[in-house]
Amino acid sequence: MLKIEAVLQPSKLDAVKDALLDAGIEGMTILEARGHGRQKGHTEFYRGREYTVDLLPKVKIEIVVTDELKEKAIQAIIGAARTGRIGDGKIFVSRVEEAIRIRNDERGETAL
Amino acid sequence: MFRRVSLLLLLFACLGIPPLTLAQATSSARPVPSPSAAQAPVTQAQIAALEQSVRTAQTASATAQSAADNAWMLVSAALVLLMTGPGLALFYGGLVRKKNILGTMMQSFAMMGLVTILWAVVGYSLAFGHGNAFIGGFEHVFLRGVGLTPNTDYAATIPEQTYMIYQLMFAIITPALITGAFAERMKFSAMAVFLSLWSLLVYSPMAHMVWGVGGFLNANGGHVPSLDFAGGTVVHITSGVSALVTCIYLGKRIGYPHINMPPHSMVLSFIGACLLWVGWFGFNAGSALGSGPLATSAFINTHFAAAAAALGWTIAEWIHNGKPTALGAISGAVAGLVAITPASGFVQPFAALAIGLIAGVFCSFMVFAVKSRLRYDDSLDAFGVHGAGGTLGALLTGLFATGAINAAFGKNAAGAALPTGAMDGHWSQILNQLAGIGLAWGISIVGTLVLLFVVDKVIGLRVSPEEESAGLDLSQHGEEGYDLNA
Numbered sequence: 388m389l390k391i392e393a394v395l396q397p398s399k400l401d402a403v404k405d406a407l408l409d410a411g412i413e414g415m416t417i418l419e420a421r422g423h424g425r426q427k428g429h430t431e432f433y434r435g436r437e438y439t440v441d442l443l444p445k446v447k448i449e450i451v452v453t454d455e456l457k458e459k460a461i462q463a464i465i466g467a468a469r470t471g472r473i474g475d476g477k478i479f480v481s482r483v484e485e486a487i488r489i490r491n492d493e494r495g496e497t498a499l
Numbered sequence: 500m501f502r503r504v505s506l507l508l509l510l511f512a513c514l515g516i517p518p519l520t521l522a523q524a525t526s527s528a529r530p531v532p533s534p535s536a537a538q539a540p541v542t543q544a545q546i547a548a549l550e551q552s553v554r555t556a557q558t559a560s561a562t563a564q565s566a567a568d569n570a571w572m573l574v575s576a577a578l579v580l581l582m583t584g585p586g587l588a589l590f591y592g593g594l595v596r597k598k599n600i601l602g603t604m605m606q607s608f609a610m611m612g613l614v615t616i617l618w619a620v621v622g623y624s625l626a627f628g629h630g631n632a633f634i635g636g637f638e639h640v641f642l643r644g645v646g647l648t649p650n651t652d653y654a655a656t657i658p659e660q661t662y663m664i665y666q667l668m669f670a671i672i673t674p675a676l677i678t679g680a681f682a683e684r685m686k687f688s689a690m691a692v693f694l695s696l697w698s699l700l701v702y703s704p705m706a707h708m709v710w711g712v713g714g715f716l717n718a719n720g721g722h723v724p725s726l727d728f729a730g731g732t733v734v735h736i737t738s739g740v741s742a743l744v745t746c747i748y749l750g751k752r753i754g755y756p757h758i759n760m761p762p763h764s765m766v767l768s769f770i771g772a773c774l775l776w777v778g779w780f781g782f783n784a785g786s787a788l789g790s791g792p793l794a795t796s797a798f799i800n801t802h803f804a805a806a807a808a809a810l811g812w813t814i815a816e817w818i819h820n821g822k823p824t825a826l827g828a829i830s831g832a833v834a835g836l837v838a839i840t841p842a843s844g845f846v847q848p849f850a851a852l853a854i855g856l857i858a859g860v861f862c863s864f865m866v867f868a869v870k871s872r873l874r875y876d877d878s879l880d881a882f883g884v885h886g887a888g889g890t891l892g893a894l895l896t897g898l899f900a901t902g903a904i905n906a907a908f909g910k911n912a913a914g915a916a917l918p919t920g921a922m923d924g925h926w927s928q929i930l931n932q933l934a935g936i937g938l939a940w941g942i943s944i945v946g947t948l949v950l951l952f953v954v955d956k957v958i959g960l961r962v963s964p965e966e967e968s969a970g971l972d973l974s975q976h977g978e979e980g981y982d983l984n985a
Binding site: 431433436 | 756759761762816819820822824826827830863866867868871880
């Protein structure tokens with residue numbers, strides 16, 4: 388089992404969600420987040436004063452998938468979220484030790 | 500059944516009486532001509548009847564004018580209150596960080612309560628009682644003698660209580676304007692005491708000098724007749740300059756200017772500024788103290804100046820920073836409204852456009868360049884907009900005022916208005932305006948410094964650093980403006 392975390396532009400959330408559903412991934416967790424990578428924020432002006440806003444609004448999607456679904460999920464996210472401009476986001480993949488369904492104590496991949 | 504009949508009778512009585520009285524009036528006004536009327540000398544009875552009918556007509560027309568004026572003045576009073584709450588409360592509330600929104604709004608709202616009580620007890624008397632050239636007397640303490648008949652010293656066609664409540668709304672907004680300079684860092688208790696005292700010791704004397712009977716700067720027979728139609732000196736210079744003094748005395752907010760302190764809700768500020776614009780019609784056009792043509796003139800000038808100033812600020816900002824911001828546009832409109840205030844009942848519409856345009860550019864310069872150069876933390880630009888805009892407006896009033904709009908200095912024997920401002924060739928009016936500006940600056944600086952010193956010693960002005968970083972909402976009021984989990 389793998390956990391895939393993707394940080395995205397908020398405007399791409401719906402497209403990524405649909406692409407993941409199409410790829411057969413049914414469960415996901417969405418977090419509203421703030422952050423920056425190399426893009427380093429932007430500036431705003433209020434009454435002539437310049438403010439640097441370095442933490443930008445982002446969304447983070449967390450999904451846990453079987454190993455076989457890894458590439459399919461990654462391609463779905465990239466396909467829906469890429470604009471080719473700086474600030475598109477990042478994907479992180481890590482191994483998950485256990486998954487447990489609280490309702491009936493199912494364990495492992497059947498719990499996904 | 501009996502009720503229905505009596506109701507019907509009542510209805511007939513109501514419908515029947517006016518025509519009857521009218522018939523009587525006409526019959527007494529036009530005595531039935533007798534065959535020999537053309538030759539017969541007019542009898543005493545006929546003269547008496549004629550006089551009676553003239554008196555009746557005069558009373559009727561005076562009553563009608565009084566009713567019209569009173570209606571407009573009551574609406575205007577409500578409009579001026581609308582400027583403080585919600586107008587100013589929203590405008591300022593949106594500009595602070597979200598942890599201070601309630602604290603900021605409460606400062607304006609507190610003035611609606613506190614100043615009202617002070618005004619009824621003694622404030623009105625100190626502003627509009629007879630007194631001397633600098634402050635009113637105590638004859639109207641507890642509103643003694645302020646009834647439903649007009650006070651001909653001020654407004655001959657409306658009840659004095661209407662005049663009193665209208666002027667109260669000005670007394671409320673003026674200290675509320677100052678709160679923009681010390682936003683996010685003053686104790687609620689200190690703010691309440693400081694601004695209450697300020698209202699009595701700075702506002703009331705200044706209002707008396709400019710508008711009060713025998714006031715030093717009164718355009719109508721004062722020592723130095725200075726023109727201030729709706730409060731450029733009385734409201735905007737006093738509040739703006741006191742704001743500057745207060746923010747310097749109090750010091751900067753913790754972290755200013757290194758920490759970002761952007762407005763938390765431009766939407767609230769936007770709504771607030773638009774409400775200010777609308778309320779300002781009551782502020783300026785209401786200052787005609789009647790519903791006649793002068794009110795129209797002030798109304799149009801108000802609107803024109805706001806529009807031109809929004810444009811002026813926006814263009815200046817577009818050139819200076821590369822983008823026309825919403826905050827710039829609304830700040831410009833407010834600056835224009837401030838600058839036209841003293842001039843609104845004295846100038847032609849195109850002069851109002853010029854005043855607005857100049858004010859928009861000038862105030863944006865004060866806010867963009869001067870504030871950061873001099874490094875004071877006038878948090879919401881109460882000085883940059885009201886102090887600077889008010890001073891500019893008072894000067895430009897001396898330049899553009901014309902007797903063609905308002906014969907402020909009376910008329911000559913031929914019935915022509917005496918020269919009013921420099922436009923009429925009365926250049927020395929500029930000096931009178933400067934005197935008014937100087938006096939307003941002086942009383943504001945001295946009065947504010949003394950009051951701040953006293954309140955600081957007795958109560959302490961600033962919240963503690965911990966309270967400041969927690970925000971005024973929590974530390975002063977024990978609540979939060981936005982609880983999104985509730």
